[in-house]
Amino acid sequence: MNLATICSALQTLREQKPLVVNLTNYVVMNNSANALLAVGASPIMAHSRAEMQEMMSFAGALVINIGTLDEVWIERMAWAIECANRAGKVVVLDPVGCGATTLRTDTARRFASLAERLIVRGNASEIIALAGAASQSKGVDALDTSDAALTAAKQLVEQYQAQVVISGATDYVVGIDATYALHNGHPMMTQVTGTGCSLSAITGAFAAIGETSGAAAAAIMGVAGELAAENVTGPGSLQVALLDALYQLDEATLTSRLKLTTL
Amino acid sequence: MNLATICSALQTLREQKPLVVNLTNYVVMNNSANALLAVGASPIMAHSRAEMQEMMSFAGALVINIGTLDEVWIERMAWAIECANRAGKVVVLDPVGCGATTLRTDTARRFASLAERLIVRGNASEIIALAGAASQSKGVDALDTSDAALTAAKQLVEQYQAQVVISGATDYVVGIDATYALHNGHPMMTQVTGTGCSLSAITGAFAAIGETSGAAAAAIMGVAGELAAENVTGPGSLQVALLDALYQLDEATLTSRLKLTTL
Amino acid sequence: MNLATICSALQTLREQKPLVVNLTNYVVMNNSANALLAVGASPIMAHSRAEMQEMMSFAGALVINIGTLDEVWIERMAWAIECANRAGKVVVLDPVGCGATTLRTDTARRFASLAERLIVRGNASEIIALAGAASQSKGVDALDTSDAALTAAKQLVEQYQAQVVISGATDYVVGIDATYALHNGHPMMTQVTGTGCSLSAITGAFAAIGETSGAAAAAIMGVAGELAAENVTGPGSLQVALLDALYQLDEATLTSRLKLTTL
Numbered sequence: 001m002n003l004a005t006i007c008s009a010l011q012t013l014r015e016q017k018p019l020v021v022n023l024t025n026y027v028v029m030n031n032s033a034n035a036l037l038a039v040g041a042s043p044i045m046a047h048s049r050a051e052m053q054e055m056m057s058f059a060g061a062l063v064i065n066i067g068t069l070d071e072v073w074i075e076r077m078a079w080a081i082e083c084a085n086r087a088g089k090v091v092v093l094d095p096v097g098c099g100a101t102t103l104r105t106d107t108a109r110r111f112a113s114l115a116e117r118l119i120v121r122g123n124a125s126e127i128i129a130l131a132g133a134a135s136q137s138k139g140v141d142a143l144d145t146s147d148a149a150l151t152a153a154k155q156l157v158e159q160y161q162a163q164v165v166i167s168g169a170t171d172y173v174v175g176i177d178a179t180y181a182l183h184n185g186h187p188m189m190t191q192v193t194g195t196g197c198s199l200s201a202i203t204g205a206f207a208a209i210g211e212t213s214g215a216a217a218a219a220i221m222g223v224a225g226e227l228a229a230e231n232v233t234g235p236g237s238l239q240v241a242l243l244d245a246l247y248q249l250d251e252a253t254l255t256s257r258l259k260l261t262t263l
Numbered sequence: 264m265n266l267a268t269i270c271s272a273l274q275t276l277r278e279q280k281p282l283v284v285n286l287t288n289y290v291v292m293n294n295s296a297n298a299l300l301a302v303g304a305s306p307i308m309a310h311s312r313a314e315m316q317e318m319m320s321f322a323g324a325l326v327i328n329i330g331t332l333d334e335v336w337i338e339r340m341a342w343a344i345e346c347a348n349r350a351g352k353v354v355v356l357d358p359v360g361c362g363a364t365t366l367r368t369d370t371a372r373r374f375a376s377l378a379e380r381l382i383v384r385g386n387a388s389e390i391i392a393l394a395g396a397a398s399q400s401k402g403v404d405a406l407d408t409s410d411a412a413l414t415a416a417k418q419l420v421e422q423y424q425a426q427v428v429i430s431g432a433t434d435y436v437v438g439i440d441a442t443y444a445l446h447n448g449h450p451m452m453t454q455v456t457g458t459g460c461s462l463s464a465i466t467g468a469f470a471a472i473g474e475t476s477g478a479a480a481a482a483i484m485g486v487a488g489e490l491a492a493e494n495v496t497g498p499g500s501l502q503v504a505l506l507d508a509l510y511q512l513d514e515a516t517l518t519s520r521l522k523l524t525t526l
Numbered sequence: 527m528n529l530a531t532i533c534s535a536l537q538t539l540r541e542q543k544p545l546v547v548n549l550t551n552y553v554v555m556n557n558s559a560n561a562l563l564a565v566g567a568s569p570i571m572a573h574s575r576a577e578m579q580e581m582m583s584f585a586g587a588l589v590i591n592i593g594t595l596d597e598v599w600i601e602r603m604a605w606a607i608e609c610a611n612r613a614g615k616v617v618v619l620d621p622v623g624c625g626a627t628t629l630r631t632d633t634a635r636r637f638a639s640l641a642e643r644l645i646v647r648g649n650a651s652e653i654i655a656l657a658g659a660a661s662q663s664k665g666v667d668a669l670d671t672s673d674a675a676l677t678a679a680k681q682l683v684e685q686y687q688a689q690v691v692i693s694g695a696t697d698y699v700v701g702i703d704a705t706y707a708l709h710n711g712h713p714m715m716t717q718v719t720g721t722g723c724s725l726s727a728i729t730g731a732f733a734a735i736g737e738t739s740g741a742a743a744a745a746i747m748g749v750a751g752e753l754a755a756e757n758v759t760g761p762g763s764l765q766v767a768l769l770d771a772l773y774q775l776d777e778a779t780l781t782s783r784l785k786l787t788t789l
């Protein structure tokens with residue numbers, strides 16, 4: 001993964017306009033749909049068991065986000081993952097609040113186990129919590145957050161044959177063969193709800209066109225967020241400007257802005 | 264329906280501030296409520312069976328949008344349509360994704376049959392799918408999308424005694440006595456989620472004050488969208504500017520901008 | 527409560543970043559989360575019974591908003607209030623549409639009775655309806671809306687040992703010992719959905735840091751809304767500017783703008 005492959009993936013995405021099925025939380029549904037549209041993909045927000053198998057047969061990828069979880073949605077999400085598995089589609093799991101409550105931790109682990117082709121996108125504490133006991137037994141407390149999250153991510157990669165994206169001041173993209181660090185983005189992005197959820201959704205769009213590392217989505221969201229934040233007066237206008245930046249993003253801007261390093 | 268009747272309807276709407284009950288999808292609830300407020304109506308987003316009959320007794324119209332459908336909401340929507348029927352109120356049906364899955368096609372047809380006073384607002388493929396087999400048997404494949412959708416719309420008008428609005432680069436308003444074409448709007452509106460849903464909601468607001476052709480809502484949304492798109496940098500700012508344009512829209516602007524033709 | 531205590535409360539809120547659990551309506555979830563983030567708090571939108579007790583143990587306050595009510599959410603909300611009671615946390619109740627339907631009136635009263643530490647935030651008609659029969663027997667019809675709402679609020683204060691905030695052209699903050707009037711805000715705020723809901727959410731954030739009068743939240747939302755409305759072209763841009771204003775609000779602006787009087 002490098003600048004050229006990221007630019008190429010973005011071009012392919014815009015040409016193919018892949019369909020991405022999202023079972024996400026109530027808070028960010030509008031933003032995630034708009035982020036997918038802005039980057040050039042086609043969002044479907046759907047959750048009924050009665051149409052999921054049919055829908056996954058023509059969709060490109062599935063995004064599961066547990067931000068506003070309940071017992072009804074858990075079973076809908078599990079069924080959607082099974083449908084994605086049958087159709088051979090990638091599942092992007094956004095384990096919102098994993099570690100904050102037992103329900104979220106247990107559900108996130110269940111979904112990670114269930115998905116056959118998995119990408120996990122979370123923040124450091126969610127990734128650490130998802131990796132769980134084994135990670136703690138390695139003495140996580142002694143490490144700083146980034147190191148602990150990287151250790152946890154590598155464990156998840158191995159345990160689930162997954163790709164893992166850790167969002168933060170620096171984003172990390174962790175896979176079997178390589179780990180990348182992305183140094184774009186802006187601190188104000190954490191004061192807008194759903195920027196991480198939008199990244200997960202866009203990760204699904206790239207997975208749908210075969211870019212399953214998670215790096216292209218993280219790169220594009222980081223650069224777009226950074227650009228957007230430079231000309232705004234607060235988080236309200238950042239939310240708006242971020243969609244505009246995703247829409248306008250081109251190869252020249254990516255080339256001049258992207259800070260991607262291989263670890 | 265002409266410029267004068269559309270201007271008059273908008274003025275009446277702003278004076279009467281009709282209450283519009285919306286059972287819509289999770290993605291656009293905020294946008295639809297804000298679009299109704301911006302144009303001068305009063306939105307209520309509600310879905311409980313326990314209050315629907317009471318609510319339809321004092322509301323002006325019902326908007327049903329199947330964008331995030333499930334078995335629980337289907338029955339709530341069916342009940343709301345029955346309540347609207349009893350109260351003699353118009354039902355605006357937005358058959359989101361009709362044709363994409365069996366569930367959506369079947370549900371949209373069920374709701375179209377159930378509503379006694381019906382306006383349908385969808386895009387060409389949704390209208391064609393809603394009209395279904397009969398439309399196909401007339402050799403739809405040989406026609407271009409607009410022609411196929413117009414044929415389907417005319418069939419729906421006859422079958423359900425409905426008014427039909429087809430959204431697209433050109434919008435069509437199809438009724439028993441007349442068909443209108445509207446040439447306003449902007450391509451970027453398709454890259455913001457929920458612009459069609461907002462049109463359906465506003466169609467409900469006009470129906471509540473007696474403008475049941477669907478033409479006024481389509482005219483106003485088309486002109487507002489066109490105005491909004493001229494000064495924005497992407498779909499994020501378009502979503503914001505569209506609400507401002509709906510709020511500011513006046514007779515002078517409608518007069519200078521509206522491109523309405525009778526077919 | 528005065529300018530100094532409000533400025534001090536805002537500073538404490540930004541330092542402590544209290545966690546506020548919200549069971550709110552589908553329409554405003556995004557806005558309420560963003561309003562909490564903009565002012566400096568940490569929102570959690572959650573509703574599952576399976577995690578509520580755990581969540582209320584580490585959260586600072588609970589916000590209950592009945593805007594899109596149904597039988598499933600009613601029980602979830604009741605359980606959340608019980609969890610808040612056990613954890614000794616304040617419940618902010620936003621009785622959306624109380625008085626409009628029997629379901630909403632009954633549910634709002636049930637929740638008001640259930641909460642042990644209660645702040646109610648509503649508009650005049652909701653407060654009057656929540657206070658109900660006793661208020662009417664005092665001859666409410668003879669009074670103007672503000673007087674009727676103040677009478678109703680005082681009754682609620684006594685009945686539920688609650689603090690009551692009435693939103694309107696003038697906001698009133700009514701407690702056992704004192705009543706304040708706030709003369710900030712802007713009429714256009716009523717044409718954006720969810721500004722009242724955001725105020726309720728922020729009221730929860732202040733309650734979580736011990737400012738349980740409701741005055742700080744009302745003051746900050748009024749000043750931020752007034753500032754935001756001065757430079758916008760309609761309700762779309764107001765929604766955005768309001769978040770920016772909440773984010774930027776500082777002591778100097780509060781000092782120059784706040785119009786707080788003790789009644």
